[in-house]
Amino acid sequence: MTLLIIILLPMIGAAVPFMTERMGRTFCAYSAALGPLIALGLLIGSAPTIFNGEVLYSQISWLPSLGLNLNLRLDGLSLMFGLLIVGIGLLVTLYARYYLAQRDSLAKLYALLQLFMMAMLGIVMSDNLMLLIVFWEITSLVSFLLIGYWSSQSDARKGARMALAVTGAGGLCLIAGALLIERIVGSFELGAIFAAGDEIRAHSSYPVILILVLLGAFTKSAQFPFQFWLPHAMSAPTPVSAYLHSATMVKAGVFLLARMYPALAGTDWWFYIVTFTGMATMLFGAYNALFKHDLKGLLAYSTISHLGLITMLFGFGTPLAVAAGIFHIINHATFKASLFMAAGIIDHETGTRDMRKINGMWKYMPHTALLAMVAALAMAGVPLLNGFLSKEMFFSEALHLESMGMFSWIFPLLATLAGIFSVAYSVRFIHDVFFNGEPIDLPKFPPHEPPRYMIVPVEVLVGLCLLVGIVPNLTVAPFLEAASLAVLGEQMPEYHIAIWHGINLPLVMSFVAMAGGIIMYSQRTGLFAFYERKYRHDEKAVFESRVQFSVRVAQRFTDFIQNNSLQRYMALLITTAVAAIGYALWGMPQLLGPIAISDIEPVSLLCAVILIIGAFGTVLLHHNRIAALLLLSVVGLIVSLIFVRYSAPDLALTQLSVEVVTIVLLMLALYFLPQLTPNESGGKRVSRDVLLAGAAGLGMGLITLAMLTQPFTSIADYYLANSVSGGGGANVVNVILVDFRGFDTLGEITVLAIAAVGIYAMLNGLHLPLPQADGEGRRWDKEPHPPILAVMARILLPLALLVSVFIFLRGHNAPGGGFIAGLVTSVALILQYVASGTGWMQERLRWRYRRVAVSGVLIAALTGIGSWFFGYPFLTSAFGHFAIPFIGEVEIASAMAFDIGVYTTVVGATMLILAHLGKLAQSSHSPRPATSRPYSSKDLIKGED
Numbered sequence: 001m002t003l004l005i006i007i008l009l010p011m012i013g014a015a016v017p018f019m020t021e022r023m024g025r026t027f028c029a030y031s032a033a034l035g036p037l038i039a040l041g042l043l044i045g046s047a048p049t050i051f052n053g054e055v056l057y058s059q060i061s062w063l064p065s066l067g068l069n070l071n072l073r074l075d076g077l078s079l080m081f082g083l084l085i086v087g088i089g090l091l092v093t094l095y096a097r098y099y100l101a102q103r104d105s106l107a108k109l110y111a112l113l114q115l116f117m118m119a120m121l122g123i124v125m126s127d128n129l130m131l132l133i134v135f136w137e138i139t140s141l142v143s144f145l146l147i148g149y150w151s152s153q154s155d156a157r158k159g160a161r162m163a164l165a166v167t168g169a170g171g172l173c174l175i176a177g178a179l180l181i182e183r184i185v186g187s188f189e190l191g192a193i194f195a196a197g198d199e200i201r202a203h204s205s206y207p208v209i210l211i212l213v214l215l216g217a218f219t220k221s222a223q224f225p226f227q228f229w230l231p232h233a234m235s236a237p238t239p240v241s242a243y244l245h246s247a248t249m250v251k252a253g254v255f256l257l258a259r260m261y262p263a264l265a266g267t268d269w270w271f272y273i274v275t276f277t278g279m280a281t282m283l284f285g286a287y288n289a290l291f292k293h294d295l296k297g298l299l300a301y302s303t304i305s306h307l308g309l310i311t312m313l314f315g316f317g318t319p320l321a322v323a324a325g326i327f328h329i330i331n332h333a334t335f336k337a338s339l340f341m342a343a344g345i346i347d348h349e350t351g352t353r354d355m356r357k358i359n360g361m362w363k364y365m366p367h368t369a370l371l372a373m374v375a376a377l378a379m380a381g382v383p384l385l386n387g388f389l390s391k392e393m394f395f396s397e398a399l400h401l402e403s404m405g406m407f408s409w410i411f412p413l414l415a416t417l418a419g420i421f422s423v424a425y426s427v428r429f430i431h432d433v434f435f436n437g438e439p440i441d442l443p444k445f446p447p448h449e450p451p452r453y454m455i456v457p458v459e460v461l462v463g464l465c466l467l468v469g470i471v472p473n474l475t476v477a478p479f480l481e482a483a484s485l486a487v488l489g490e491q492m493p494e495y496h497i498a499i500w501h502g503i504n505l506p507l508v509m510s511f512v513a514m515a516g517g518i519i520m521y522s523q524r525t526g527l528f529a530f531y532e533r534k535y536r537h538d539e540k541a542v543f544e545s546r547v548q549f550s551v552r553v554a555q556r557f558t559d560f561i562q563n564n565s566l567q568r569y570m571a572l573l574i575t576t577a578v579a580a581i582g583y584a585l586w587g588m589p590q591l592l593g594p595i596a597i598s599d600i601e602p603v604s605l606l607c608a609v610i611l612i613i614g615a616f617g618t619v620l621l622h623h624n625r626i627a628a629l630l631l632l633s634v635v636g637l638i639v640s641l642i643f644v645r646y647s648a649p650d651l652a653l654t655q656l657s658v659e660v661v662t663i664v665l666l667m668l669a670l671y672f673l674p675q676l677t678p679n680e681s682g683g684k685r686v687s688r689d690v691l692l693a694g695a696a697g698l699g700m701g702l703i704t705l706a707m708l709t710q711p712f713t714s715i716a717d718y719y720l721a722n723s724v725s726g727g728g729g730a731n732v733v734n735v736i737l738v739d740f741r742g743f744d745t746l747g748e749i750t751v752l753a754i755a756a757v758g759i760y761a762m763l764n765g766l767h768l769p770l771p772q773a774d775g776e777g778r779r780w781d782k783e784p785h786p787p788i789l790a791v792m793a794r795i796l797l798p799l800a801l802l803v804s805v806f807i808f809l810r811g812h813n814a815p816g817g818g819f820i821a822g823l824v825t826s827v828a829l830i831l832q833y834v835a836s837g838t839g840w841m842q843e844r845l846r847w848r849y850r851r852v853a854v855s856g857v858l859i860a861a862l863t864g865i866g867s868w869f870f871g872y873p874f875l876t877s878a879f880g881h882f883a884i885p886f887i888g889e890v891e892i893a894s895a896m897a898f899d900i901g902v903y904t905t906v907v908g909a910t911m912l913i914l915a916h917l918g919k920l921a922q923s924s925h926s927p928r929p930a931t932s933r934p935y936s937s938k939d940l941i942k943g944e945d
Contacts, residue, residue: 003058003072006042006082007121009035013093013114017107025106029097032110033090036117040086043079050079051478053485057127061873067188073127076482077258080326081124081251083479084333088247089117091457095341096239098454099348104237109149113243116142120248124255129178129188132259136174136216136252140167143249147236155540159232162543166229170219174256177212180205181263194262194489201267210269213260214277221253221307224281228539230304234296238344241296245303246337254307254329257314258322258487265317271403275315279414281308286421290428290520291531295343295353298425299336302379305418306332309394316397319493323484324393327497330476331386331468335378338461339429342372345450345458346433351443355432362434364447368455369434371462378465380426380517381419381510386468386476388510389497391419395506416509416516423517428524472497567685574692581699591702593709604645611638625670633663649815650733653807657823661910664830668917672768728879728893729812737817738895738902742875745898746860749905753853756909760850763916785837793835800828808903813891818899822906829907830914838915849915852908860901863894 012035020031046056060070074082093110100106119142122135141164148160182188184203185196193200200206217223222230230250234241244250257274264270285305292298306328313325345368346361347353362369374385381391398411439445449455468476477497484492501507520527561572585591614634621627636659643652719732719740727735737745771780804824811817833841864875879893 001058002042002046003056003074003125004060004070006039007072007118007125009039009042010086010089010114010117010121011035014111014118017110021105021107025097028106028110029093032114033093035114036086036090036093039121040083040090043074043082043086046074047079047478050074050076050482053482055486059127067128067182067186068130069128069189070131071127071189072125073190074125075486076479076484077255077326077486078124080330080479080483081255082121084247084251084330085117085120085124088333088337088461089113089243091337091460092239092243092341095242095344095454095457096237098451099237099239099344104150109146109237109239112142112146112149113239116146116244116248120252123252127190129181129190129193131188133171133175133178136220137168137171139249139252140164140171143167143233143244146240146244147233149237149240150235153235155232155235158540158544159229159235161547162229162540163233165543165547166219166226170216170226173212173219174216177209177216180209180212184209190259193260197263197266200263206264206267207269210264210267210273213256213264214273217253217256218277218311219253220256221250221311222281222304223253223277223308223311224284227281227284227304228543231292231297231300232540234294234300238296238340238347241299242337242340242344245300246340247333250303250307251329251333254310254314254325257311258326258483261314261322261487262489265314271315271317273315275312278308278310278312278315279411281305282312282418283414283421284308286418286425289425290421290524291528293355295346295355295358295429295433296340297353298355298429299339299343302422302425303332303336305422306336306379309418313394313397316401316403318397318401319484319488319490320393320495321397321401322487323480323492323495324390324397326483326487327393327476327480328387328390330479331378331390331465334461334464334468335375335385335387338375338458338465339372339379341458341461342368342375345454346372346447348454349444349447349450350439355428357440357442358433359436359440360434360438361447364439365449367449368458371455371458373430373434374462375458375465376426376429378469380423381513383499383510384466384469386465386472388469389472389499392501392506392510395419395509399505399509412505412509416513419509419513420516420520423514424520424524427518427521431521470499472499567689571688571692574696578692578695578699581696581703585699585702585706588706591706593706593711595709595711597705597709607638607641607645611635611642614638625673629663629666629670633659636662648733650731650817650820653815653820654823657820657827660827661823661830661914664827664834665914665917668914671771727877727895728891729895731811731813731815731817733815734811734817734899735895737819738812738898739875739877742864742877742895742898745902746857746864746875749860749902749909750857752909753857753905756853756912757850759913760916785835785840790835793831797828797832800824800831804828808899811899812893812895818902819906822903823910825903825907826910826914829911833915841915847911849908849912853905853912854908856901856903856905856908858901859904860898863898863901866894866897 013032016031016034017028021028049056056074058070058072062069092113096109096113097106100109116139119135119138123132123139126132126135144160144164146160147163148156150156178188181193181200184200184205185193187193200209203209219226230245233245236244282305285301285303285308289298289301289305292301310325310328310332313321313328343353346358346365349365350358350361352358378385378387381387395412395415398415401411402408404410439447464475480497481492562569614631617631618628618635621631636655640652640655640659643649643655716732719736722740723732723735724730727739729735729739804821807816807824808818808821809816811821829841829845832845867874867876867878870878875898877893877895877898879891879895881889881891883889
């Protein structure tokens with residue numbers, strides 16, 4: 001449970017700040033940091049165990065039949081990432097307290113940052129691939145909200161939408177890859193997937209799986225050609241950029257490469273795709289970073305370049321290359337987070353991020369300048385700083401790579417070129433911001449050092465850059481060894497992390513990169529002119545144009561399909577169904593199977609004839625709505641008799657009850673609608689509808705005939721065999737509803753309650769004028785509640801309720817149950833409304849049907865939750881026999897409580913709809929004068945008095 005607690009602890013920081021924001025921004029920051037601080041302590045406390053080569057597991061069963069479990073693992077890789085996520089998250093929390101303006105909600109930012117922290121911890125600690133993907137998608141959603149934090153700004157909205165579109169599409173690819181992996185391995189558990197690595201790589205679907213998984217990783221880590229979203233995410237507040245784009249979101253992609261390395265790496269597919277994608281990304285980001293005038297834009301493109309470098313190292317596929325990639329993940333997170341925070345401080349104090357304006361900051365902000373310069377030098381790979389060590393390992397691995405034979409020289413050459421660009425844009429960051437003359441037209445002048453504690457996070461991170469760079473074996477070596485072991489599954493070959501390995505080729509490459517970078521920056525004027533002339537395009541504008549094009553295409557298609565004609569919609573639906581039926585029938589070798597068709601009995605034939613007459617009559621007389629409704633009720637009654645004929649009494653009772661409720665509902669609705677409707681269909685449309693109806697009927701008939709004559713096995717045999725022993729009831733239908741498929745029933749009654757509340761919301765407060773005559777102009781009776789009907793309804797009410805209770809109690813072993821009993825109770829109650837009026841009922845029955853419906857759902861849900869307290873899965877029922885005095889032995893099942901919830905929901909929802917539909921007749925307007933014309937829909941629209 002410790003691992004689950006670590007993941008959930010940031011939720012404290014997501015909820016508490018909203019309660020503490022009024023106590024001051026400092027107290028709000030402390031409350032937000034409480035959960036992550038405890039999580040950091042738990043991670044640090046687990047470090048000695050992980051360093052000893054052990055792996056901590058936490059297993060919680062969820063849906064084991066589907067292979068979905070809340071299984072967590074803490075190994076060296078997840079420990080390293082967890083410390084980065086929580087540690088830098090705490091520093092960002094402190095930094096954000098001073099960065100945001102008073103008008104911005106600090107609690108909102110903290111809540112989103114902590115939710116993101118929780119999701120990232122879930123990614124790195126998941127031991128189930130599908131659980132990892134769940135957290136993966138949460139990061140996409142929360143990052144959308146974080147990038148668009150300043151939602152009033154167009155750039156923020158567009159940048160957030162771009163990030164969500166790209167990373168969300170990659171997430172869908174990752175899901176598809178995970179499903180294919182599960183088909184091969186038979187499990188989503190990472191341990192099983194790692195063990196089946198050879199089987200996955202040998203499978204014919206391996207290339208597809210690899211590409212799908214890599215698409216998920218590449219989109220998240222902004223790899224070429226998906227890199228365009230990251231620079232436009234810089235419209236987020238700087239604390240968000242410092243967190244998402246240094247240690248968390250963009251690192252999720254390279255984490256996935258590391259996590260899936262044992263299962264997918266080691267093939268030519270892996271080498272060429274991952275290596276060359278990383279190489280292209282590294283060079284593209286490094287080249288563009290040099291020419292960006294926006295301070296965060298430069299850091300964004302440099303982030304892309306370094307992520308490409310890490311990806312390239314994982315593509316090399318050698319143990320030391322993997323170690324170098326993991327090492328650079330740590331180093332990049334520390335110096336890039338400090339650089340983003342320094343950029344935010346400069347923006348905060350000067351009011352701009354344009355490097356053409358913010359010159360000479362050394363004079364005004366020497367402390368910030370010193371820290372930022374050290375971090376920039378670490379990014380450039382200068383000796384005695386952490387970036388130098390991982391860059392040396394990168395150069396060394398590029399030199400020793402021989403996978404491309406005589407063309408392997410391309411790797412050290414391009415690695416050195418990327419190093420030159422890295423030094424060039426780092427030097428530009430230092431020179432243009434902190435020197436290069438005086439500032440130009442600053443919105444805030446003169447700038448000054450930030451508040452003391454705003455710069456503490458930068459000091460901590462820069463201090464780590466120095467410590468790791470000077471004494472790597474005392475600081476980062478244990479984490480690197482543990483993380484490498486988790487990825488490779490074996491001990492690392494002998495290697496040494498040291499500042500000085502003597503004069504060798506990697507060191508020469510480093511000095512070439514530093515000298516070349518300085519020379520390149522000195523020639524920046526010509527390079528800038530070339531860049532502006534040859535490379536001017538806006539990725540955001542391109543993306544937005546594609547989005548708008550897609551919207552226009554979708555709108556045209558929608559306009560073609562949807563013309564506000566229900567007939568067209570039904571025609572398209574039935575046409576699709578007919579095509580599907582035709583396709584299914586066309587592929588059948590023969591229509592009829594070996595089973596003979598039963599003989600036609602006179603009673604069944606008579607029912608079928610009445611059913612056909614009722615259906616045809618409904619269609620032919622649909623212009624007379626009352627007549628059509630009566631014929632439609634005949635269809636419903638015949639269907640009930642068919643259920644009785646074929647031994648389905650529960651379905652018959654349900655159909656009969658629903659039929660009564662439906663007729664009452666339609667009668668109430670038709671009271672306010674025109675009694676007659678004009679003939680709106682022309683000859684062509686009628687011919688089309690006849691053809692479609694005939695084709696659909698013929699197709700369904702043929703499919704039914706084919707199914708009835710084919711032998712098949714059904715799950716019904718399982719239910720019949722286990723109804724009594726497993727559910728404690730002889731009524732198989734009811735046991736299925738409240739036990740075997742209780743979760744489905746819970747969902748259905750929840751939907752029913754939501755629909756009833758929605759209908760109530762639409763009808764509440766609505767008053768319609770009362771029609772005074774029928775469709776032929778005859779006046780309605782002046783007495784709306786005849787005394788005979790009222791008296792008879794009151795006499796029938798106790799009897800109906802008694803029948804309802806009887807049906808409910810017998811439902812577990814005989815036809816009945818909560819659903820049918822609820823409908824019977826509803827019919828009995830609505831009869832009182834019809835017979836005596838809404839006012840009369842409200843005086844005697846002061847129920848709030850909304851609460852009744854919701855209470856039913858809660859009762860059913862609590863019944864399911866109750867099984868957890870006894871160690872059983874959700875909605876597991878129990879039953880037993882008990883001796884009751886004067887009654888004898890009776891069987892009592894916990895499913896009865898669930899059925900009470902069903903009963904209560906049905907009563908509440910049905911009455912909420914019918915009772916409020918009946919209230920529409922309560923109008924404060926004066927009654928309409930009698931009219932000889934039909935009551936039309938125009939009268940409803942006008943709302944005449």
